[in-house]
Amino acid sequence: MAGALVDAIMKHIAEIATGGVVKGYRWVKMLRGVKKEVERLERNFESIQDVLEDAEQKQTVEKNVECWLDRLKEVSYNMEDVLDEGNTALIRLQINGVGNAPLFKRMVRSFISYFCFYSRVARYRHLAVTIKTINKELDELTKEKDRYQLIKREVKQPRRVESTSLVDVSKLHGREEVKKDIMNKLLCRTSEKGEDIQTISVIGMGGIGKTSLAQLIYNDDEVRTHFHKTSCVCVSDFFYHVKIARAILGGLDQDATDLHNQNSLGILLDDVWTDREEDWEPLITTFRSGKLGSRILVTTRIESVATVMKSSHKISLERLSDDVCWLILNQIALEGTKNEGDKTLQDIGWKVVKKCQGLPLAAKALGGLLRDKTREEWENVMNSEIWNLNLAHEYIFTTLLLSYYGLPSAIRLCLLHCAIFPKNYEMWIDIDLIPHWMALGYLNSGENSEKELKGDEYFKCLAAHSFFQDFQEDEHGTIYSCKMHDIVHDFVAFFTKKEVVVKEVNSVENLGLDSSSVRKVRHLSLTVGKGRDFPLSGAYHLRSLVVTASNNNYDVSAEDLRNLFCQSKRLRLLEFGFKSETSLVAEKFLKEMRNLIHLRYLKLSHSNEIKRLPEAVCDLCNLQVLDLFKCRGFEKLPDGIGRLINLRHLSSEGCNSLQYYPKGIGRLTSLRVLFPVIASADGNDAKQFSVGDLENLDLLRKSLWIKLVGNAIDKDEIRRAKLQNKTHFNRLYIKLEGKEMKEDDVIAASNPPPTLGVEFTSLWMS
Structure with a gap:
């Protein structure tokens, strides 16, 4: 993590040294002596950057190096805050309008502008002092690095990954007989009879393929049609029986009384860890009253779970043979590449297969790593010193x-960063992943100013390395969501355990973080059950906060929010998800955010x-994403929204009470996503x-949904939209609200390019 942070800081410093692309760092020149401090910063960071790759690889076994990197990350975060x-x-x-006029004119224009300018100069002096302090810390870190004998290593560069190179590994290798056996038991093909619902437990170590096998069976058409209702729930290592019951019933689309009727149920409980009988008893008692023929399929790493679940059948998954692991590795690493059929790579490949130790997840990961690599790179993987690490975790971690x-x-x-999402969470590429990465500054590197495109490249790279799975595609074959294997989630959670915390709490007492731990947390995700007090204090370094309510009994007071925003001023990402009945002091909540300048x-x-x-939100001049998903009572965006000059995504999907957009949106020329568009047809x-x-919104991308409101169409207004210049989206959906509006008038006036598909619809975002 430190490597990327330092890399980002170096790019900021380079901009300062050259005046920035748009002289964004002119404030440096206002202050005496700062230029020399910036040059000193650059020297220190360059010296450290040379050995960062070696330090990152040594931190897993050398505690001193890990501590050195932690201190370096702290300094890098502070420096990033100062520059921002x-x-x-x-x-x-x-x-x-204060920074672009001569000082004398600003003073004459208004005393407020005069005061505003000099108050900021005073703030710049404060920043200059902070830069000097950071430099002292960097001096110490630069001296210390020599003690650890850190060497310069080759730094990996991103490679462009085409979507066609994302290999489909949905085929199940080496488990055909086990699948057939489980299917027989699920579909009641055996001669065994019973009076109760039966449980089948699949047991095996992490990465051996339990979930892949279970999901393949669960999604089988024969299984789906055999049971009247089916439900799949990822239980994971946080157990709360009420939550699990709700998830099961949600999948079945039923209430609890329906479990007792005459419908057969098929339930998959994936990744179960809890083996305490008192935890499971309430659920098991309910399930036992189900109809004969209902089945529960359980996957777990712990054999005692199967006993507690009173399993009728226990199936232990064995490791795959080297032959099967080779099939998986070959499919991902070689098929469809320039190396396909290269016999010289097979001898190394078989040696690499031995490293998989029969784990399909290991074969997939190594296959993604070796894809499109040279023979020398294959040999480097085979002979890597990382294989000799004695990690006290899952073997697959190596x-x-x-x-x-x-x-x-x-x-x-x-x-x-994906550690902030709960296990088994369906991550949407354009809604969750790329906007999060962008907000945290992870997509700022390189010459590509289109951060969304860079985010898409990064996603494809991670998918090609098998860090993601369970891809969902739209009708055009474009991947829109994915999941992360639970072992991969454990892996990223292990590497971010000091900085990323994901908690499900039923009350404020269950947060389980002491004051010293809270101060180190940078990214926090909370799912809160009941209680009125906000369970967070002392999170001064927080950069991401995601809060969702698991039921309708959770509330946030204005005082809680005031304390939160006063202490967590470094927030870049803020997400609050509440159930419909939640009472929120909305005005006070939003006004308290005006000082979150980094948001x-x-x-x-x-x-x-x-x-x-409120208009105060328009002071968040760095805001790039504003999403008001399903705020069904929402009525109005602020008139000053045109001041959010860095806004790239604006979404009001599900805001059924929103009747119009303010005029200022037309000035947001950085917008890539405006979803949906509510526009007056007559102006x-x-x-x-x-x-x-x-x-002037020529950067809008992908599909555009426009609802034209008003009585009639002004053809001059339609022409002024200049749809022929909108080359970045390929589909336009239009809903005509006015009685006098005609489709032909819109087409004639808009003159859309032939590549743009235009569809008139009576539905709204179906």
Whole structure:
């Protein structure tokens, strides 16, 4: 992680040294002596950067190196905050029209502008002092690195991955007979009779393929049609029987009383860890009253779980043979590449297969690592010193560690951030992964200014290395979501255990973090059950906060939020998801956010209480993502939204009460996503966004949904939208709200390019 952070800081410093692309760091020149300090920073970081790759690989076995890296990360985070704070102050001056005029004119224009300018200069002096302090710490770290005999290693560069190179590994290798046996037991093909619902437990070590086998069986058409209802739940290592029961019933689309009826049920409980009988008893008692022929399929690493679950059948998965592991590795590493059929790689490949130790996940990971690599690179993997590490964790961690170090440092950061998502979470590429990575600055490296495209490249790289699985595709074959194997999740959680915390708490007392631990946390995800007090204090270094409510009994007071935002001023990513009945003091909540100057990502979802965003939100000049998913009571965006000049994603999906957009959205020329678009067709209201205001939004991508409101269509407004210039999206859906509106008028006036598919619909975002 430290490598990517230092790399990002180096790019910021390079911008300072050259004045920045748009002179974004002119504030440095205002202050005496800062230029020399920046040059000193550059020298220190360059010296450290040379040995970072070696330090990252040694930290797993050398405690001193791990501590050195922790201190370096702390300094890097602080430096990033300093640079961001200085740049933010300048952006605010420019937005307010203060930074672009001569000083004398600013003073004459208003005393407020005069005061604003000098207060920021005072802040810059404070930042200069902080830079000097950071330099002293870097001096110490630079001296210390020589004690650990760190050497310069080759730094991996990202390689472009085509979507066609993402190998489909859905075929199950070496488990055909086991699958047939389980299917027979599930579908009641055996001669065994019983009065109760039966449980079948699949037992095996991590990475051996339990979940893949169980999901393949669960999704089999014959299984789906055999049972009246089916439900799949990932139990994982956090056990709360009420939550599990709700998840099961949600999958069955039933209430508890329906478990007693005459319908046969097929239930998959994946990745079960709890073997305490008192935990399972309430659920087992309920299930036992189900109809004869119902089945529960359980996967677990712990044999005692099968006993507690009173399993009718226990099936232990054995390791795969080397022949089967070779089939998997060959399919991923060689098929469809320039190396396919290369006999010279097979001798090394068989040696690598021995390292898999019969684990299909290891074969997949190594296959992804070796794909499109040269013979020399295959030999380097085979002879890597990482195989000699004695990790006190799952054996598979060694294989994953090798694949992890095969990634460029920036992509490693993206992978490690996935620890903030719960196990078995369906991660949406364009909604969860890429916006998160972008908000945290992980997509800033390189010359590609299109961060979304860089995020897509990084995702494909991680998928090609088998860090993701269970891909879902749309009708065009484009992957839109994925999941992470539970072992891979354990792996990233292990590497981020000091900085990323994911907790499910039923009350404030169950948070389980002491004050010293909270201070180290950078990324926190909370699923909160009941209680009115916000369970967080002392998180001064927090950069990501995701809070969701597991039921309707959770509330947040204005005082809780005030304390949170006062102490967690470094937040880049903030997401609050509430159930529909949650009472939220919306106005106070949002006003308290105005001082979160670093905030890039804001998502508020599932709230009926949020009616509007206050104008104070428009002070968040770094905001890149604003998502109001299913805030069904939401009525109005702020009129000053045009000040959010860095906004790239604006989504109001599911905001059924929102009737119009403010005019200022037309000034947000950085927008890549505007979903959906609510536009006046006649442009008669000066405060409302009209279809003609799309004129300068030429960077909008993918599909565009437009609801044209008003009485009639003004053809000049349609022409002003200049749809012919919108080359980045390929599909346009239009819903006509006005009675006098005609489809032919829209087509004639808009003159869409032939590559743009236009569809008129009576449905809205179906």
